Amino acid sequence: MRARHPGPSRRALLPAALLLLVTACGGGSEPAARPGAAGAHDPLFPRLGNDGYHVRHYGLTLDYEPADNHLFATAVITARAEQHLSAFNLDLKGLTVRSARVDGEPVRTSRKGSELTVELNKPVAKNRTFETTIVYDGKPQAVEDADGSTEGWVRTEHGAVGLGEPAGSMAWFPGNHHPSDKSTYDIAVTVPAGLTAVANGQLKRREDKGPEGARRTTFTWHTGEPMASYLASVAVGRFEVTTFRTARGLPVYIAAHPGETEPAARVAKVLPEVIDWESGLFGPYPFASTGAVIDRNPHVGYELETQPKPYFHAAPNDRLVVHELAHQWFGNSLTPARWSDMWLSEGFAQYAEWMWEEKSGGRSVRQIFDDYYDGRDPESKGADGETIWDFPPDGPTAETVSGLPVYGRGAMVLHKLREKLGDRAFFGLVRDWAAQYRYQNVSTDTFVEFCEDRGDVGEVFDVWLRGKGRPARR
Template identity: 55%
Template sequence: MEQPTAAAARRTARGGALLLAVLTLVPGCTAGLGGSGWTPGAAGVRDPYFPRLGNGGYDVTHYGLSLDVDSTAGRLSGTAVITARATQDLSAFNLDLTGLKVVSATVEGRPAAVNRAGSELTLRPDRAVADRLREGSTFRTVVRYAGSPRTVTDPDGSEEGWLRTAHGAVALGEPTGSMAWFPGNHHPGDKASYDVGVTVPEGRTAVSNGELTSRRTARGRTTFHWRVREPMASYLATVAVGRWTVRESATGNGLPVVTAVDPDVAGASAPVLARIPEVVAWGEKLFGPYPFSSAGAVVGRRGDAGYALETQNRPFFPGPPDTGLLVHELAHQWFGNSVTPASWRDMWLNEGFATYAEWLWSEDHDGVPVAESFGKAYADEANWAFPAARPPGAADLSRPPVYGRGAMVVHRIRQEMDDDEAFFGLVRGWLTAHRHGNASTADFTAYVGKESGLDLTEVWDTWLNGGSRPARG
C-alpha cells in the first residue's frame, strides 16, 4: 500500500525530473504524447482500503507470463506480455510492481519510457504508439524484469507475495502480493485469462493455475506451461515451485483434478484430498455448475504460509487440511473466484458464503444443523466487532465479522425467504448472473430484493451494516 498524500506529493514533485531522465535513455520517446484530449490512466482505482492498488485507463484481457526461477527460488527473471483494452484515449498508463527491477518495456513493439515511484510503474509510449491508444483499442505491453522477489507483509501482519519454502517458493496474492512477482493491474476489478510458463531446475516442479499444456526439459532445466482460460483476478494467481508429488484424476463428470503435495505431508493429506470430487459434486447440487475447467489443491508444509488461500482451480494449504477447510476453499471457486468482489469492501460476499458452505456441509455430513452453527456464531463476541460490510480498515479484512457475521447474513436471508428451494435458486441465479465477473454488496442486496420480492431492509441495516448485535432471528 502506498504512503499517504504527502508522500504522493513528493513523488509528483520529482516526476518531471525522473521522466526526463528516463526519456533520455529510451530512443524515440518524447514527452508530449498523444493527441489533444489524450490523458494518463489513473494510478490507483480508489479502492476503499487500498486506494493506490490497480490502475485506470485500461482493462487487461490476457497475461502471458514467462518466469525463470533459480535453484534456490531466491531470484527470478520474467517477461510479462500484457494485452489490454484502452478505456479512454490514453497518453500513459500505470502497472503495479514491487521490488523487482524493470529491464525494458515496450508498447506495441516500440520502446516505452518507464518512470518508477515505489510500486507504481508509469509507462509512456512513444508518439507513434500513443496516437493509436484510443478508447476501445487493444494494445500489447511487454515488460522484462528481474531480481529477488519480495515477501509482502499485509496490514494485518500476515505474509504474502513470494514466500520461500524448503524446496522452492509459493506465490500468494491476497490482497496485494501478486505485484511481488509480475507487473499488472492488481485489483480484483480487472480479471483476465493467463498463460504462465515457469522454468525451473530439472527435478523441481512448477505448479500454477489452470491446466498444464506442456512440459519440456532441455539442458538441465524444465519449463512448465499452465493456461487459465476463464477470467481470474490477479490475487488468485499462484506459482508453486518445489519437489511436489503431483496426482491427476477426475470427478465423476470428467472434470480434471490436479493435486500437488509436498512429499513430507503426502500421506497425511491423501484422505482429505481424495474427497475433492465429492465436495465439488456436492457444491454443484447446491450452487450450480462448477465454474472452472479443473479443480485440485496445492499442499505445502506447515509453516510455508500462515493461512490457506483459494487460489483459482487449486487452493493452497500450508499442511494437510481438514475437510471443513477444504470445503471452505473449494466453495470460494464459486464465491470469490467466479463471482469476484468489485472492491475489497465486498470481501464478506466471498467469506460469508464460503463459511456458510461449511455450515451446510456440517449439516449434510456431520449431523450439525445449520441453526446450531448459526447459534455458535451469534454467541461469539468476535463476530460483532464491526459490521461485515464495513471493516474499519485494511487490517480488519480477514477478521471474524467478515466470515462469521457474513455467514449469519446469508442465513438470515434464508430464514426470511422461508423456502429452501427458492433460497438456493436465488443463490444459483446470483452466481449465474455474475459468472466470471465482479459484483458489489450493492449489486447483491439489489439482486436479493428483486428476486425474493421481500423487503429485507432489517437484514441489511442490522445484520450486515448494524453497529451492534441484533436480537436473534
Template identity: 55%
Template sequence: MEPRARSRLPVTAAAALLALTAACTGGTVQGRPGASGLRDPYFPKAGNGGYQVEHYALDLGYDPAGGRLHGTAVITARAEQGLSSFNLDLSGLRVEGVKVQGAGARFNRTGNELTVRPAEELKKGEVFRTEIAYGGKPKALADPDGSEEGWITTGDGAVGVGEPVGSMTWFPGNHHPSDKATYDITLTVPHGYQAVSNGELRSRTDTGDGRTAFAWHSPEPMASYLATAAVGRYEVTTGRTASGVALYTAVEPEEADRSAGPLARLPEMVEWGSGRFGPYPFGTAGAIVLPAGTLAYALETQTKPVYSGAPDSEELVLHELAHQWFGNSVSPESWKDMWLNEGFATYAEWLWAEDQGEHTAQERFDAFLEGDTSVDGRAAADWDAFPPAAPPGPEDISGSPVYYRGAMVLHRIRQEVGDEKFFDLLRGWAVDHRHGNAGTAGFTAYAERRTGHDLKKVWDVWLYGKARPR
C-alpha cells in the same frame, strides 16, 4: 495569509490555445495519463485506470538456489480512454525494458508504480500489447493485518500468493480484483522440481539446459490476487471427478500422509458444490500443499487452493473449494465486498456439514449467538465486532465478522424466505454473475428481486448494523 489569486485565461483565449495546440499536433488533443490507482476504499493505490487487461502471458524462470526470478510479461489490454501514459503495479523487481505495440516505450518507477509512456498515444478502444522484461529477487509484503503475502520462499522452492496486492511482487499488472483476465503462465525450473500454477498443464518441456518448462493455461477470467506460482519437489496426483472436472494436486512429500484424508473427498465436494451452487465454474480443480509453516493461512488461488501444510479438516478444503464459485468466479468489485467471498464460503461449510448429517446451519447460527463452542469452536470469536459489509480498515477485511457474521447474514435470509427460495438465490447468484464482478449493493438488490422479499431489516441489522444483532 490568504492564498494568492491565480491568473486565468479568458474562456475564449483558452479555447483558442487548445485549438492551436491541436493544429500543431495534427488533430484533437485526446490522450491523457491513466490513473495510478482505482481508489479502492481500503487500498486506494491498487490497480490502475484507463484500461482493462484481457490477457497475461507470463514467461518466468526461477532459480531456487539463488532466489532469482527472470520474467517477461506480455499484457494485452483495451484502452478505455485515449492514453498518453498508463501505470502498472510492480513491487521491487528491476525493469529491463518495455515495449508497447512492438515499439520501445519510456518508463519510470515511483514506489510500486511503473509508469509507461508509449511511443504513440493509444486511442480509446484500441487493443494494445505491452511487453515488460524484468527480474531480480522478489520479496514478500506485510499485510495490514500482519500476515505475509507476495513471493515467499520455502525450504526448497517458493510460492507466489497475492491477496490482496501481493501478486505485484512477481509480475507487473493491474492488481485490483475488478480487472479480471485470462492467463498463460510458463514456469521454467531446474530438473527435479515441479512448477505448479492455475488452470491446466498444457505442456512439460525439457529445455535442454538442465531445466524444465511447465506451461499452464487459464482460459477463464481470473483476478490477479488469485494467480499463483509454486515451485518445489511436490508429489503430483491427477484424476477426474464423476462429471469430468480434471483434478491436479501437488503436495509437499512430508505433508502427503496428513493431507490424504482431507483431500480424499475433494472430487465428491466438487460434485456437491455443483449441485448446490450451479456447475463448477472452471475446467480443473485441485490443491497445492506447501511445507508446514510457509504461510499463516490457506488461500483460494483459482483452481488450486494453497495450503500451508496439510489442511487440518475437510471443512477447510470445502471452504477453499466454495471460493471457486464465491470469490473466484464471482469476484468482488472492491475489497470492501470481502464478505461476499468469506461469508459465502463459511456458509458453504455449514451446508456441507448439514448435508453430511452433522450440525445444521441453524445449530451453527445459534452457537454463534450463544457463544457455544461445543457446536463450533469458533463461536466465541468476535464475530459481532463490526458489520461485515463495513470493516473499519484494511486490517479487518479478513476479520471474524467478515466470515461468521457474513454467514449469519445468509442464514437470516434463509430464515426469512425459506429453503426453496434461498437455495435458488445461492445458485442464481453464482450462475448469473459467473466469471464477473459484483458488490454488496448488487447482491442486496439481487436477493430482493430473486426472492420477492423485502429484506431491509436483514441488511440494516445484520449486514450494516453496528450493534450486536439479536
C-alpha cells in the same frame, strides 16, 4: 437522410486564426490523451490497481532459481484502453525492469515505490487494444499485509510460492492488481530438474531442456476463464503429483509436499464429493479443472482460494477443503468489485462449511448460528478479543478485511436470508446469482438488489449486514 452534395463544413469556413485556436483547445478533435490514474480508487487500498485500461490477458514467462531466489521474467500484457492514454501504470514491487515495449516499440519507464509508469511514445486511443512487454528480474520478496500476515513471494523448503491477497501479486509480476480487472492467463515457469512448478488453470505441456547436470524443466499452464490477479499463483517445490478425473470427467491436479502424501490422498478422496455437493447447491462448477496444492509453509498461516487449485499451507481438514472450493464459485467466478465486498466471498464459503458440518452429522446450521451469536463457537471470537460484532460485514478496514465479522457474520447474513425466504427460494436465488454473474465482478449493492427482487428481505440487510453491534435475537 444523407445529403448528396455537401457544401464546405462550418469548420472549413472559420478564419484560419480561429481554426488554430479551436484546434489547440481540442475543439472538433478527439479528447486529449492523459495518463491513467495510479490506483483503482478502492476505498480500502487506494493505491492498488490502476485506471485507464483493462487487461485482457497476461502472458508470463518465468525462470526461477531457488538456490539464490532469483527470477528472470517477461510479462506480455494485452490490454484495452478505456480512455485516450498518454501513459499508464503497472503495480510492481521491487525487481528491476530491464526493458519495456508497447506494440513492439521501446518505451521509457519510471518508478515510484510500487508504481511502474509506462510513458508512451504516442497516445493509445480509447477502446484500442495494445500490447506491453516488460522484461524484468531480481529477487522477489515477501509482502506484509496491513493485518500483519505474509504474502507476495514466500520462500519454502524446496522453492517458493506466490500468493496475492490483497497486494502480493505485485511481488512477482507487473499488472493491474485490483480484483475488478479480471483477465485470462498463460504462465510458463522454468525451474531446475526435479522440481515442479504449479500455476493456475490446466497444465498444457512439460518440457525438459539443457544438458545433463544443468537440466531444467518448463511447466506451461493456461487459464481460459477470467481471473483476478490476487488469485494468480505459482508454487515451486518437490511435489508429489496426483492426477485423475472425477466421475463426471473434471480433471483434478493435486501437488503435495513429499511429507504430506497421506493428507493428499484424503483430499483426493473428498474433493470430488465436495465438488458434486457444492454443484448441487450453487450450480455447475465454473472452471475447466480443479485440484489443490498442499505445502509445508511455516511462513504462511492461511489458505488461499487460488484459481482453480486452492493453496493449503499445511494438510487441510475436510472443512477447509469445503471452504476453499466454495470460493471457486464465490470469490473466483463471482469476484468482489471492491475489497469491502469481501464478505460476499467469505460469507458464502463460511456458510458452506456450516452446511457441510450439518451434512456430516455434526451441529445443524441453526445450532452453529446460535453458537456464533452467543460466542460459544471458537471461530466467533479471537484470542486478541476480536469478535464477530466488532464491525458490520460490509464495513471492514484495510487491517480487518479478513476479520471475523467478514466471515462469521457474513455467513449469519446468509442464514437469516435463508430463514426469511425459505430453503427452496433461497437456494434458487443462490444458483441464479452464481449463474447470472458468472465470471464477473459483483458488489454488495448488486447482491442486495438481486435479493430484494425476490422478496421483502430489506430488514435482513439493514440489521445483520449493515447494523452495528449485536442485533437482538429474533
